[in-house]
Amino acid sequence: MSLLYDEQIIILGSGVIGLTTALVLARRGLRVKVIARELPSDSTSQDWSSPWAGANWCPFGSDSRVTAWETEGFKRLSELIPSGLALSLPITRYAATEAGLHKHWYKNVVPDYRVLPSSDCPPGSVGASWTSLSVDAPNYLRWVEKQCVALGVTFKRRTVRHISEAAEKDGQIVVNATGLGSRTLGGVEDEAVEPIRGQIVIVRAPQVKTCVMDSSKSDIDPTRSTYIIPRPGPANEVICGGCYEVGSFERKVDPILSRQILEKCLAHFPALATKGQGVEGVDVIRHAVGFRPSRRGGPRLEAEEKRAGRKSYTVVHAYGIGPAGYQASWGMAKEVSDIIGQIIVRASKQPKRVVREEVAIMAKL
Numbered sequence: 001m002s003l004l005y006d007e008q009i010i011i012l013g014s015g016v017i018g019l020t021t022a023l024v025l026a027r028r029g030l031r032v033k034v035i036a037r038e039l040p041s042d043s044t045s046q047d048w049s050s051p052w053a054g055a056n057w058c059p060f061g062s063d064s065r066v067t068a069w070e071t072e073g074f075k076r077l078s079e080l081i082p083s084g085l086a087l088s089l090p091i092t093r094y095a096a097t098e099a100g101l102h103k104h105w106y107k108n109v110v111p112d113y114r115v116l117p118s119s120d121c122p123p124g125s126v127g128a129s130w131t132s133l134s135v136d137a138p139n140y141l142r143w144v145e146k147q148c149v150a151l152g153v154t155f156k157r158r159t160v161r162h163i164s165e166a167a168e169k170d171g172q173i174v175v176n177a178t179g180l181g182s183r184t185l186g187g188v189e190d191e192a193v194e195p196i197r198g199q200i201v202i203v204r205a206p207q208v209k210t211c212v213m214d215s216s217k218s219d220i221d222p223t224r225s226t227y228i229i230p231r232p233g234p235a236n237e238v239i240c241g242g243c244y245e246v247g248s249f250e251r252k253v254d255p256i257l258s259r260q261i262l263e264k265c266l267a268h269f270p271a272l273a274t275k276g277q278g279v280e281g282v283d284v285i286r287h288a289v290g291f292r293p294s295r296r297g298g299p300r301l302e303a304e305e306k307r308a309g310r311k312s313y314t315v316v317h318a319y320g321i322g323p324a325g326y327q328a329s330w331g332m333a334k335e336v337s338d339i340i341g342q343i344i345v346r347a348s349k350q351p352k353r354v355v356r357e358e359v360a361i362m363a364k365l
């Protein structure tokens with residue numbers, strides 16, 4: 001199988017994982033084409049996850065692979081603070097037990113990390129605070145897309161039924177970044193992929209400058225938790241959430257849940273109500289439902305050799321990151337590009353002209 005690095009790398013999926021991967025590969029001198037059903041301009045479609053994210057940086061686990069991705073993510077997203085694309089903001093996190101704070105693995109990654117005394121936490125909970133960040137998801141996606149285009153990445157809107165359709169030539173490398181699409185995409189059909197439904201209320205509250213993540217009551221109802229994420233978006237938007245309903249594809253907004261979300265958020269920040277008292281005093285911009293592309297057993301990031309008739313090709317899978325796509329995107333993209341670099345090195349058992357060019361590419365990786 002010949003893997004010529006001057007072939008286009010195909011990225012299937014234009015969510016935050018596919019887009020960031022395209023950018024990392026393009027920055028390293030590779031030619032990249034993105035194929036996707038939804039593109040960054042489709043910011044109101046519920047058929048993909050990326051436009052619906054908060055999106056802040058707050059770890060959800062302590063798996064070493066994911067923590068490496070999130071560490072890279074914090075570093076790279078922090079670099080965007082001076083431009084205004086990312087917003088630096090204090091965050092307070094509450095959990096029912098220490099386990100919910102994930103052994104504080106990130107205490108040396110983020111600035112100003114502090115374990116909170118119990119007097120500063122809601123009754124029966126533990127907490128920590130640090131300086132985190134957030135991005136306005138649709139705006140951020142458009143920015144990544146723009147960076148890609150400037151480096152020559154091309155975009156094509158297309159729905160692919162089988163992964164082999166994405167490989168246009170023998171020996172091609174395809175990155176599978178289809179999120180929930182990996183559940184039904186032919187040749188992948190990963191039954192471990194499942195949605196985690198998230199319902200949010202987007203409100204206007206310019207005076208709220210602090211992020212809160214409170215999962216301390218999720219032992220009572222594990223599908224629900226409270227979060228408040230100010231973001232650098234239009235009109236000082238603040239995202240109020242939320243829920244983590246595993247396996248639910250319900251697209252409609254549940255008005256009772258919306259009210260509960262606002263009540264819980266108001267308990268943290270009465271100042272969220274800018275027009276009067278209580279829930280009625282909150283300046284609601286809109287309600288929304290999105291689906292986090294999760295995977296039982298954890299995200300999948302690995303290469304797989306495939307064959308379709310006389311065509312052989314390599315798929316590098318990168319999907320199933322669930323609630324952490326933004327914070328993990330740069331780390332996942334880096335790992336995908338490292339894997340692609342190794343594939344290119346292996347292909348260096350090719351004729352001399354090719355080897356020279358591959359070595360030149362590898363020097364950039």
Ligand SMILES: Cc1cc2nc3c(=O)[nH]c(=O)nc-3n(C[C@H](O)[C@H](O)[C@H](O)COP(=O)(O)OP(=O)(O)OC[C@H]3O[C@@H](n4cnc5c(N)ncnc54)[C@H](O)[C@@H]3O)c2cc1C
Nearest residue numbers: 014015037038049050054056160179181198290325326327
């Ligand atoms: C309410 C909510 C809040 C969130 N908050 C945060 C947060 O604060 N921080 C954070 O880091 N993350 C957050 N997330 C999670 C984050 O949004 C996801 O992890 C991330 O968007 C996943 O990106 P992805 O690229 O894997 O998938 P997606 O964004 O779903 O993209 C999949 C891509 O594949 C394409 N595709 C799928 N199937 C096909 C096919 N057959 N043919 C062609 N194209 C196909 C789609 O069109 C799309 O372009 C939140 C999510 C939700 C819903």
